[in-house]
Amino acid sequence: MRLLLTRPLADSQRMAETLAARGFDTLISPVIEIFPQHVMIPDKPYQAVLLTSANAVNALLASNLPDAIPIYCVGDAALARLDIGRYSNLQSAAGDVMNLIGLVRRELHAENGPILYLSAAVISRDIALDLGRDGFRADRYVVYNAKPVSALDEKVASALRLGAIDGVLLSSTRSARLFLEMVSRSNLTSVTSRLTAFCISGTAAKAANQVDWAKVVVAKQPTQESLLETLPDS
Structure with missing residues (x-):
């Protein structure tokens, strides 16, 4: 076949x-062709990182975020591409963005600080807006562009x-x-x-x-x- x-x-x-x-x-x-966008991730006390695609992994690996920071991925592809030896606090939402939002709502607390959200330029759903309605602050950084x-x-x-x-x-x-x-x-x-x-x-x-x-x-x-x-x- x-x-x-x-x-x-x-x-x-x-x-x-x-x-x-x-x-x-x-x-x-x-x-689709992937074009990485080189951005400087600020040194803020983020309580967690959200990745909606494996294409955002390189931006995370290039950052100076602490190794113990919780990382929430939409799917297992991003999980597999992370340096497991460096990051150990990893969770996957089994490919469902609503599951990812649910994980954040259950496990994180808005008062513990902002969340870093690494995404494409074009997104089907803005997680920052969803979480903002629950009082979270999610800083979205566009780290790649997926062009047709x-x-x-x-x-x-x-x-x-x-x-x-x-x-x-x-x-x-x-x-x-x-x-x-x-x-x-x-x-x-x-x-x-x-x-x-x-x-x-x-x-x-x-x-x-x-x-x-x-x-x-x-x-x-x-x-x-x-x-x-x-x-x-x-």
Whole structure:
């Protein structure tokens, strides 16, 4: 089975290695490119750090924050990329931003100081606003920009035309929407009827269902691990 990976390049390359070990052939055509934003994180007595993406990890690692500071990640991908030897107070919200907000509300107290929130320039939900309604102060710093890629990789476009791809992995609602825009610009919308869409969440599946697919499969949990579990035996 040949799968198309649409995550940013470095993430797709890591996923390709994992899938190759399981016997899958893969092609990569990122729909988003990551551009780190170099910011100076101030020396404040933050009580915790919030990461909504693994792409924010490098900014955290470059900071001078104390090693014991609690770090709350939306998903396990960010957790896996942290230097476990340096940071030990780590928690994952299993890929659900509302779970992350719930964790903060249960475990932290507004009177204990501000929270550092490292994010992308474009976000689907502003956690700082949510927590602000509970009296928390969350300082948001944009540490990367995730910009849409303009066109499909030429090799991938050719493979789609030839029917040489069996399925596509869609790791976010935005990725699903951007993938459809890219196939439309390449006059390839009709090829989706031959593909299986493996979607990380119901909202990603809803975005993907703007076109016809051979099949749409939704992960049980909004995590990369759960997404990979939806794949059949190679």
